[in-house]
Structures are given as structure tokens and as C-alpha cells.
Amino acid sequence: MKRLGIAEALREGIRQEMARDERVFCIGEDIAIPGGWGGAFTVTLGLEKDFPDRMLNTPIAENGFMGIACGAAMMGLRPIADVQYSDFLFCAMDQVCNNVAKMRYMSGGKAKVPMVIRAPVGVTGRGSQHAQNMETFFMPLQGVRIACPATAYDALGILRTAVRSDDPIMIFEHKLLYGSKGARAESGAFDASSDIPDEDYTVPIGKAVVRKEGKDITIIGTLLMMHRALQAAEQLEKQGISAEVIDPRWLVPFDLETVRKSVRKTGAVMTVEESAKQGGIGAEIVATIVEEMSDDLKAPPIRLAAPNTVVPFAPPMEKFYIPQVEDIVDAAKKLLN
Amino acid sequence: MKRLGIAEALREGIRQEMARDERVFCIGEDIAIPGGWGGAFTVTLGLEKDFPDRMLNTPIAENGFMGIACGAAMMGLRPIADVQYSDFLFCAMDQVCNNVAKMRYMSGGKAKVPMVIRAPVGVTGRGSQHAQNMETFFMPLQGVRIACPATAYDALGILRTAVRSDDPIMIFEHKLLYGSKGARAESGAFDASSDIPDEDYTVPIGKAVVRKEGKDITIIGTLLMMHRALQAAEQLEKQGISAEVIDPRWLVPFDLETVRKSVRKTGAVMTVEESAKQGGIGAEIVATIVEEMSDDLKAPPIRLAAPNTVVPFAPPMEKFYIPQVEDIVDAAKKLLN
Amino acid sequence: MSDNKYSLEFLLEMYRKMVLIRQFEDRVKFLFLEGIMPGTIHQCQGQEASAVGVCMALNEDDVITSTHRPHGHAIAKGVSIQSMMDELFGKITGCCKGKGGSMHIGDLDKGMIPAVAIVGGNIPLATGAALAFKMRKEKRVAVSFMGDGATNEGAFHEAVNMGAIWNLPVLYVVENNLYGASTPVGMVVRTKNISDRAAIYDIPGVTVDGNDPIAVYEAAQEAVARARRGEGPTLLELMTYRITGHSRRDPALYQPKDEKQRAKENEPIGRFRKYLVGNDLTSADVLDKIDAEIEEEIEKVVVQAQKAADPKPEDALEDMFVESI
């Protein structure tokens, strides 16, 4: 058992998986330059010392290297491809959406694409092109699975699951959750470290977790918003409202059963997300809940989200853009009235 | 007054706008090759004769020419950029999502990007990489407006609106609605022609239209699904169910008022869409309706959509994938029970 | 053409494969125009020599990737024409179980990754396959077939650059048929040869008569050998011409008549026949017999394909993931 932040947990996971299975390799920009940073957020720091032939530093060419990873995966390797900021996935959409996601289906089930894509998300003072919660944009995509680990425990467990899976899995990580010390200290960084068991555990695909039990309202959120929801739940508790906080961990497939159990109990549900409301993750979750469990609902579900704007830079506007703990508290109270 | 199909109506509109305003130009692949096809679906056929200097045939380089169009638009021109199939927008996501959509906001309102993007959508026997209803993927994007004209009247009116707008507007057109004759005849093609007035009319941004009035249920769908909804409404009528069919025409901004009026009357609402349910357009519409007008709802809204799979090729599977008229009828009846 | 260093068996195999492709394509075109076959097609009549010449330089366990125009490559690489015809008809017995269709033909068991219909999109895949071979120290080679038009896509630049800097065993084979869809290559590329593009990646670039299967074969062999020796990629430009429309129903009016005429005279099969017969390597009768055998073979394939079972509608739900949850 040891205490690790998300960046360290991921690094540990990658190291273990590479040691366990020589088909695993990492590919991305600046991931393994001696004297460098181990990618944009230190996750792969130093791994080139252990695996000099399996840490591939690429040119700045996201579409190219995602396609290369896809080709290598089809030939039986197990690439872990990362982009420095999830926003850069826009450059690689063709390969990810048209090839990685579809190769298996198009081949009638013959091809396998055992590939992991890692991408940091979150609104973090860098302006609108380094801020997008790109998991939202992949919700309509068929053929990939999507994970959003909010704790170091989950990050490691999900990483293991993803590397071992025969299917393509995208892991969206949050910049403010990697760790709150050293090179990763950021204004707003949040401690998401966990006690990591020594055993080789995994986090099963599509399994949500109830982070806090409650009986009055169900709050669903991932990544940073999950942590804000937990803080809001604490405050609500003080005000006599018992909130249950669900961390889906996987957006695709989505664990409807865990939500159903909760909604049966609370009858009220809200989603919280960091990107714009329009076409957001909350839309899918709310629409599904309404279709599937309307009998259990005492009030219409609400979506708390960012406004429908591009992400602004200046701190006061940025703060306004991202749902804050107080916003969650207020919305929950409004919903219960 | 004359009768035109969508392809001719768009051609007419582009021709008129180019004649009216010399800042307007077209850019795309194979759009103006003598002896060629006028793009993949004949929309720009022959325009190079009238405007030899303003019809730009590009190399196959979607990201590049979308960015070029964006740069030209910022300098005051008014590009109409098209991709041959909307699927190829995945190649151009970076320019569309990171630049076209954000330039104005990032510049604090100084930049203007008066640009039109045209893209054919629809599942039409071409396999999974020429089949995607890409409008879905742009729903989370902030900074562009999204239109889906289902008739020739609307196609022309929206085209004019889009060209004259100072903001970026994406027009998603349906392959099976371009026309049902000659080079555009396709199996499954549907006559979407209209009587086109001689006046210079436009279709205002964000205004939906009620295609058929009804009092029992509201059905919302765009493009081909709108036509299927109309056919379903006819059948329902015979079975004593009065369906109101709304064609939003614009997905962004969405005309909630027209929907509200309808739902007040019917109390029941369903969406129909051609792509996978997960993260679809129906999700956004349903979630919004639930938040905004739950008091008027007699039953939870439902989303009729394709299953959560990649688009298959073989006709029986393809037919299974796309919502059919009977599926709409069945779903409507189920909703009303 | 080259001198007499190949066995007759080899040359007839070359001939047979080219004719198999031609007849397959002609028959498919007919089925389309008759309205019997669903979907859309992009065909390679006139470009048979490049597919055959390159693939005959490959081993069975080498891998190719292809484009929206994949039939010739698939046949040359050994994908069963029955499974291809079945796929075109959307049958469950198709090489992609009816899920792919014409533009995604492929069969991993035969060393062909499902074709990619996004222009340029297959180039990174082949590069990635080559990366896998290199990392596993296998002596296999990957080939990316592409059109002239594809070399203007960013994907080309990104992938070839990585193939080069990592010295991967990959061939970038450009079938320059002078058009990208309806667009003449001279309108979108300024240099004389597309193979000139190799220089900026510091890899060899070669332009070859793509309608001469032996010339193609020899150039491919050299590039394959180089790749197997660990010396990295080659950009091979094969000059050819599409003597059919770009896709279903394209009358190709953008191609000048005299150019078309010259191209027909230069099409690889007729030329190869002349070479074989003219040099007394074989007789017209022998070749005609091959033609007739293939005709029969294809006839059978079509009959069987039409009889084959359709997938069930709900089969659409299968084959999404390896692991079901």
C-alpha cells in the first residue's frame, strides 16, 4: 500500500504493464526525452530508462501517430498513445473516429484494435484551445470506450483495464487532478491521490462508483466535477440535505444500474459538467434517465454545466464558466424545491 | 416561381449570392472542374463558367482548405467551403473547431468569420466512413451555427442567410434529399423539391417550422427523418392519432419556443434521428424539454435513433440501423400508451 | 520491358492476376449498372499492373493497406474473390460479413487491413503496421497503396515523415493515375513527379511506368529488399491511368479524349499480352485460355454470391467490441 497522485499512479501502471507485457509501448510527443518532462504532465517521466525501445517520441503530428498506433495495434501490439492536451485530438479526429473506432466493425469482427488513448482535459487558465473537455465530443462516437478517472486508485485500475482490453479505450484525465505538488502544481489543483493497494487490481469496464451515499438527491459528475460535487454534498449535508454522489468513471459504457438504484432512493437527479451545456454529457445522461426511470423521478432532472460559450481566459470569466461548488449547492437546493 | 430540388436550389442560391456580392467564393474539392460533377452532388455544377476566378478547386486537404477559408473570411471575404461527404469533416476538425468557431471569441469580438461550411450527411449504402450524420458531432461546439435544411425552399433560404451572416454557419445537407433524378438518383432518394418564389427570401436563423399540425404528439426531426416523420404522421392520422411534426431547421440555435408551443398542446414529444442514440441530437433536445417544460409533459419524451453501432453496409443491416417510418409510428403509439 | 529473366510460369501468373482483376472489375461494373449490386464502387481498370507488380514482390505475411479503390489490391494480395464478391453484394459470407462493403474490402488473414475510404487515412495504418514489424524484429513489410491525390493530405506528410525517421519497413506506393477524382494532378501538385516528395523525408523516391508489371515488380522488389534490410521506406510512384470512371456512373468527361485514347493503347493487359506474344514467350491461345478460365471462375463466383445468405438485420449489433460487458 502506498499513497500516490494520479500522475504517479498512471506512471506506475504504465511501467507495470510494460514490464508485464512486451507488446505494450507508449507513443506521443515529448514523452520520453532525457532531461524532458515525461509528456506535458510528467506521467511518463523517466520510463525511457526502463524501456528505451518502447517509448516513442513522435514529431508533432497527432493524426499521424494515432493512425500509426492503430496500425500497430491491429498487428498485435498494445500502444498507449497520448496527446498533450485533449484539445489536440481535434487534429487526430480522422484516425480516431474513422479508423480506431471503426476498424473492428468494418472488418466484420476480424480486426482488433487494442489501443489506449490518454488525453488531459479541463479548463485551467490556458485559454480556449487548451481547455476543452474533449470527452464530450466523443460521446456520439461508436466503437470506443471512454473512461474518466477522478482518483489515483481509479486511474491506475482503469489504465490496467484499458491496456489489457482488446478494444480501444480512451482515458480522459484532468489537468487539475494529476497532483498538486512540484511540476504539476497548478492554481486550482486538487488532491486526488489515493492509497494504492499492492495487488494487481483493475477497475471493470462500465462500473460506476457511489462516492458518497445520500437519500435526497443524486449528483452525477466525473473528474474535477465529481470532487466539486463531493464538496457540495458536504455543504448540503450541513444544510440538512443528503446528497448521493455518483462517479460514473466510464461514460461509455454508462452504468445505468448504479444510477437507477440511486434514483429509486432519491427521486431527484442532477448532472454536473465542466463544458458547455449544449450537446453535453449531461444531455445524454438526463435523456436516458428520463426514458428509463421516469417513474422514480419526483422532479425533472437538471443539468448544471458551463454556459454555451467558448472558454474564456481571464480568471473571473473562467471561474464564471466552470461550475463551482456553490453553484452545485444552489442547483441542488433549487431542484429539491 | 419555379420548382427546384435541393441541389438546384442550392446552386441557384450560390449563383445569386456570388453575383450579388463579389466577396463570395466557393472552395472545395472537384467543385468546378470542366467536365466534372460540381462537387460530389452536383451542387456547384457549371458555376465555374460564370465565376471563373471564384470557384477554387482544392487539393484533397480538408483541414488545409477549411483553415484557408477561415483566414480569407477574417480578411473580409465570404467563403462557401464544402466537403464532399460530411465524414471528411473529421479531417478538418482542428480548423473548424479550434479556429473557425473560436476566432471571434478569442479575439474579444474583433474578428469576424463570415464563412459557410456545407456538408452532405446520411446513411446511403456507402459503408461506415461515408455515412455519418456529422451534425451530431458539432452539437457540443460553441461558436458556429448549425442548419439542416430538409426542403429546397429551406435550402435556398438558409444558404442566403448563411452567406449574408457575419458568423460561421454550417449547413448539413442530406444525400438522399438533393434530388431524385439524373446523376443524383440514389436508391432511397426522396423528393424534397419545393416551389421557389422569385423573391429574395431568407430563412431566419434559429426559426423552426411546424410541418404538420397535430394535437396528440410532437415529433421532432430534421432532414430525411423529418420526411419520415411526416410519412409516419400520415399513417398515425389514419389510426386516429394526430401528430404534430416540427422541423427545427436549425440545431444551433434551437427554436425552443416553437417546441414549447407544440408541447403545451400535445403533452407528448419524441425525437427522431438517423445516427446512434448515444450522445445524439435527441439527447440535447429531450434534456432541454424536460428541464424547460416538464409541467406540460404527460409522458416522458423518447428518442428514436439508430442503435449504438457503427454504420453497417449490407442493405438489411443498414435498414435496421436507420429509423424507418414504421419505427416512428410504433414509437409514437408506444409513447401515447 | 525488361529482358527474359523470368520464368514463363511467373509471367503467366502475373498475367492471370491482372486479368482476374480486370474481369472482376468489369463484371462488377456490369452488375452495378444493371442495378443488381448495392452501394457504390471505385474501380481500377487500367491500374492492374501496379497492384499485381507490387504484391508479387511481397510475402504472404506482408501487409497492405488500400483506399476507396481497393479491389485490385485485394485480389493481388490474395483475398478470395468469392469473399469479395459476397461482400459487394452485402452477404454474410463477405470478407467483412457485409459490414464493410466495397470501400472497406480487406482480410487480415491474407495480409490486407480493411481498406480505408478516407483519402490518405490508410497511410498511417501501414506505417503503424511496419512499426509493429520493426519493434518485434520481424522481417515483414507493410505497403500503403495510395492515389496521387492522397499525397496532398496532411496524413501523408505526417506518416511518411515518421516512417522515415524511424526507418520503418514500409513502401509508400503512389498510383499516379493523373487524377484525384476529377481533378488533374497538375492542378494540385507543382512538381513534375510525386516521387520528388520523398526527398524531404530523406528516403528514396522512384517513378516507374506503372503499366508495366515487370517494371513495377522490380522497383517494388528493390524497395521491399531495402525495407527488409532495415533501411527504411521508399516512395514508389507508379504512372498509370484509370480507364473507367472515378466511381459508379462517372463518364469522366474531364479526361481529354486523346489522353483517354492513348491510355487505352497503353493499358497494362493489352501491353503485356503484346509483350508475351510478341517475344514468343507464349501464344495468344494460351492467354485466351486463361481469360476464358477466369471468366468461368468469375461467373461461378457471381452465381454463388447471389445465392449467399444476407446478414440478419440484427447482425448490425454484432462486432462492435471484442469484449462484451
Added chain:
Amino acid sequence: MSDNKYSLEFLLEMYRKMVLIRQFEDRVKFLFLEGIMPGTIHQCQGQEASAVGVCMALNEDDVITSTHRPHGHAIAKGVSIQSMMDELFGKITGCCKGKGGSMHIGDLDKGMIPAVAIVGGNIPLATGAALAFKMRKEKRVAVSFMGDGATNEGAFHEAVNMGAIWNLPVLYVVENNLYGASTPVGMVVRTKNISDRAAIYDIPGVTVDGNDPIAVYEAAQEAVARARRGEGPTLLELMTYRITGHSRRDPALYQPKDEKQRAKENEPIGRFRKYLVGNDLTSADVLDKIDAEIEEEIEKVVVQAQKAADPKPEDALEDMFVESI
């Protein structure tokens, strides 16, 4: 460096601009390290000569696009340093009203499109601006600044190809500082010079000492003249070095010590001082005075920026569209 054909005024202007950039950057770095300034930064200390040399060859109504590292280009093109400093502080008076931040600095009134933080993403934009100039028959020129790393992105290839085939008045200016983030250029580009890449587009490619503002100016002037004559783009590679970290807090340990040392000795401002004083074109005193004036100017700018008003939180909702519905 070149001989004495420039007026002292011109040379001092060159010097002044480079020092303005350097001091702006140094001051901003300090403000960041102090934790006073929000966001993140990519700075251009050591690369001042390229920004200044190129922009001095431009007219006011010419247009530039820039990257994640845009401060130098903005200052060289004439964007007000007050509006830039305000933007970095996220103030409503910033050149993007606080909506852009460091990576999106720009001012269309000064001929600078908001900078694009997606590597390579600005290259098509500059090409498109040039297209507009050409279509309107204006004699204006567009410049795309980019790093060495950007030339590996597909966007580079696609845009430069179109710039070339359409003969657009655009300069592709590659500031080759030997690293893309932490990655040495030799790891990701195989040819000796990035300017070699010009050949495949059939446009001129030139490599110049990017730390010599006069050499840069002259190369840019020639390319600009060519562009204005309607003869199309030039790829200009300017050899330089970043003598600061890639971004906030980067100690740049991946840069070898001796390389860093040599680079410091070769940095453009010190070199230019030596040139000016060594050739008796001016005295160290004159230059020191310029330095001091700039220091004062920047001090004022910082004070004013800190006093400037923050945007209101709800201002986030503005500036999405020109037309409100």
C-alpha cells in the same frame, strides 16, 4: 553581418524593437514566477531577431499569424504592449478583452490575427489571408510564423501546397530554434535544413542566420517583394535558439549545457550591440539609454495593467457571434 547600407535610425529602430521584446518577455517571466500573472506562457527570449527582421520588411496593412509563442511577433508587428500586458493579466482592456490570454494575442487592427495555440494551425490561416489579398488584387502580404516542430504537422503540408499552387503572397517563416517543446529537431526531421521542404512545393526555400536581424530583414524583404510581384510563397528558415524554457517553469534540462552556452553568446541582442558599437555606428551609451527608456516604458505598462479593470464574470457570455438572435 551586412555592410553599411542602413541608416542609423533604421538600425536603432531594429535594436529598440528587439530590446522591447526582450524586456517585455523578461518582465513577464518575472511576473509569472512571482505568481502575480495568471495562465501560462511561452516566451521568445533569444528569438527576437526573427520577429523584428521579418516584421520590419512588412507594411502596416500586411498580416501575420503566430503561435503559442506570439509575444515577439505581436510586438514586432506593432500591437501595443499595453494591450498585450493587459491581456496577459486578463484585463478587459487587453487586446482580446481578456478572452484570449497569452497564446491568443493578436490585434487585427495592427495586422495580427489572434495567435493560434494549436501547433501548425495558423499556417492555413495565413495562407487564407493571402488568398483574400490575391483575390482582391491587393498588394498585401501574409506571414505565417511557425516553429520547426510545426513543419511536421499535416496542416503545414496542406497549406504550403495550396499557397504554392495558387501562387499566393505568403511567407512561411520557420523559426528553427532546434527544439519542438523538448524534442530536438534532428529526432523528428531527417533532412539537414527545414527549408529543403520547400522544394516539393516548387517554391524557394532559404535558410538564414535567424539571430542576425539584418540578414533576416534582407531575406524577408526579398520574399516579400517576390510575393508582392505575384510570384508566390517563400519558405524562410531562420536559425535561432530559445534561451529560456519552453513554457513557464521549464528548466530546459534537455538542452546540452555547451549548446546553451554557445547560444547565449550568439543571442541576437548582444550580437547586434557588438555589431553596432564595434563598427562605430553608435555608442554603448546610446544603446544603454534605449534600454533604460524601454525599462521605464515597461514599468509603466505593468503598473497600468495591474490597475486596469477585470472583466465582469458575465462578460464571458459576450463576443460569441456578431449577430445576436
